[in-house]
Amino acid sequence: MTKSTMSRRDLFKFGGVAAMGVAAAGALAGCGQPKLAGTGDAAGAAGDGSTYMGPSFLNKPAEITDFAEEHTYDVVVVGAGESGLAAIHAALEAGATVGVLQSLSIVQTAGNMGASIDLTKTSEAGIKAALSFINYKSDYRANMGQVETWARNSQEALAWWAEAAAKGGSESKPYDYVVNCNGHDVYFHANTYFHDEGHQKGALVIGEQVQEEGAEIFFETPCVQLYMEDGRVAGAIGETKDGGHVLLRASKGVIMAAGDYVGDSEMLEFYTPDAKGLHQAVDFRNGTGLKAAMWVGAQMCPASHTKMVHGEGPKVRFEMPYLFLDRHGKRFMDEGCCRMGYLNEFTNKYLAEVDFAESTAVKFFSIVPTNWQEHYDAWKPFSDISIHNAYRNVDPEAWIKGDTLEELAANMIAFADEEGWAHDYTVEAIVESISHYNELVAAGEGDADFGKRDEYMVPIEAPCYAVPRGANNIDALVDGLWCDDNFQCLDADMQPIEGLFAVGNASGPFFGNSNYPMDIEGLSVGRAITTGFATGRYVAGL
Incomplete structure (x- = not known):
């Protein structure tokens, strides 16, 4: 047998192969993940004599230990978009105290409609058929437990969002439709906001509501690292505008709801190489929270990630x-x-x-x-x-x-x-x-x-x-950190990382095809709101 002369460095020339070999393949049976580099050059030593050759975003920075402020909560949520706001609300409703790191000066969402299954009209066989249909559209890469969480909880979660947004004057224009899945009619109900500035207008209202209910949101304070204590994720570290750091401790868990990495070109070409050359819709969703999670051992879903391309x-x-x-x-x-x-x-x-x-x-x-x-x-x-x-x-x-x-x-x-x-x-x-x-x-x-x-x-x-x-416009990546059925992040051995969860586009695998399937209208936003809703409730109950 001829011995290959291809080096590991050569592998990084091939985006999809490299993505699997470095950050995602550890989540696949029998594959390992290279050690993250320590402080300094991404090509420097990893501390054990091995050489780190991965992309710069996997270069683990020095641990932050000096904090201008420290606060303690039951649940800490990173990000205040659809999934983050839903997680905040559900955790508060379950009796937890909640602290939030938000990179922007306001809450920020995207999309115009969110879908749910009408459980009052859809049979049990229909619900199961919908799960199979989504898995089929995902090249059979979906975590069926996550998809079922959406199916069983979406009606409640989307009803809450519509009611909460309406209190501030953002009224949904409901859209009901039927999709035949494996011979079963599945009845969908969607909140639509094409007529009213999309989900953002309602999100601003909901952002005010959750703060009135007790959530503390630290705006313009992106999560730059996660805080570890006794081998578990015990908090999130935010960086303030003046370069200082604030620590939000979490007694029950940290929920990563920071969205995707569409604004980071290096991550985009690494995990989704077939998106190269498309217009990147936003720059503020730059994968900061995802990087922080990977630095404590969380794995990204295998490449190439599912992309949402519009325009x-x-x-x-x-x-x-x-x-x-x-x-x-x-x-x-x-x-x-x-x-x-x-x-x-x-x-x-x-x-x-x-x-x-x-x-x-x-x-x-x-x-x-x-x-x-x-x-x-x-x-x-x-x-x-x-x-x-x-x-x-x-x-x-x-x-x-x-x-x-x-x-x-x-x-x-x-x-x-x-x-x-x-x-x-x-x-x-x-x-x-x-x-x-x-x-x-x-x-x-x-x-x-x-x-x-x-x-x-x-x-x-x-x-x-x-x-x-x-x-030609890449609006979002709908794959993120590899999670189990409870949206708890997994390490390279497919074991749950204690204290760390991810929802919405920061989580996966819910989808799996190279492109976002549009057969169920509003599924992406519906999934974001519902996974945040269900996980906020779950973590608050730990």
């Missing part, structure tokens, strides 16, 4: 399998996979064409006939196509239109130029691609280029539309 042209989804034309005006795929949640796998190759410097290289157009509604009605019985988002429907008046193919192409180019897309469209290339597609349809011998389902092969004749597509 398509229409204000609502238009997911129908018409002709797709890439940044060159060429057809590039079987459009039967038309779901926004998965299209990044087909379009991220274009980022490399622009050296990952322009995220709009993933943008494309869907070329749509004027009788699209007839096709939607015909395809709906056997397809998961979507033309809406919650109660909002598509608006063809917002699409690009042309009375001839040449006019359509010219209008597409004008739109792409105005939007600043990275493209090299020409009228000739666009017209040629549409004409060739129509020739395939007219031949009646199926899709000789990509093998698309025959029913989807319909002619596109002028006048017709072009719908801007292509998601």
Whole structure:
């Protein structure tokens, strides 16, 4: 057998392999995790003669021992977003005292809708089918105990959020829908806030409420380390604006609700290498709390992490399998996979064409006939196509239109130029691609280029539309620290770390596919609120 000459340093050139080999593989049976480096250079010694060769964020800093302030609580929560606010409320309601470290000057949330299962309408078999459906959509990588926690508690948790937000004037516009999972109808209820500044308006109200109920929130004080005592996580250390440090001791546990790491480019390319080149939506979710947890032995979920990529042209989804034309005006795929949640796998190759410097290289157009509604009605019985988002429907008046193919192409180019897309469209290339597609349809011998389902092969004749597509904005990572069924963080031996829990996007594995599945609308926010709610109650009861 030929001996490999690849060094460990070489492995770090390959994002996914490196991610598994360093920070996540320790959570897999039979794999170890390299020792974190001590104070100093990330390439320095780990203290036992071995050499640390990982990314800088795994370089453990010197232990902080000098505190300007010390406070003691039953429960300490790191982060005041959806999951953090839910954890704070539930812990308070269970009788615990709660201290909170929040990196920003206000509470901060994201998203517009949160989903729950209506337990009054869904059968027991339906609930179990929903769990299986989510696991299937997660490439069977989901922790089913965590998913079941969401299923069993989501109705209560989301009802609390809606009621609490409404007290401050942020009224939910309810959206009820049904998803058939394994032949069982599962009834979902979602709180929606598209009309009212998203979840943020309600979050500000809830932030005030939990403080009135007794929670102490230390704003502009990010968690920079966790405090260890007698082998357990016994508190969280925050850094104030003047560089001082405050220690919040926790007698029962610390709940990490600090969100993801989308704002940290090094972490993003390490754990989610296929997100390279996408626009990072926020910089304040920079993985600070996750790093602090890893420095005490917590493991991240195996890479590549599930990413939520948004930013398509229409204000609502238009997911129908018409002709797709890439940044060159060429057809590039079987459009039967038309779901926004998965299209990044087909379009991220274009980022490399622009050296990952322009995220709009993933943008494309869907070329749509004027009788699209007839096709939607015909395809709906056997397809998961979507033309809406919650109660909002598509608006063809917002699409690009042309009375001839040449006019359509010219209008597409004008739109792409105005939007600043990275493209090299020409009228000739666009017209040629549409004409060739129509020739395939007219031949009646199926899709000789990509093998698309025959029913989807319909002619596109002028006048017709072009719908801007292509998601280039990475809004969130929905994988975080590896946790057990109780959302307690696990070490490299898959053993619970005493005193440390994680919820929302700081936790996992709830999802598992490379892209966030959008089959259950509002699942991400619903999961964040519910896991915080359930874990706050659980830790308060320890």
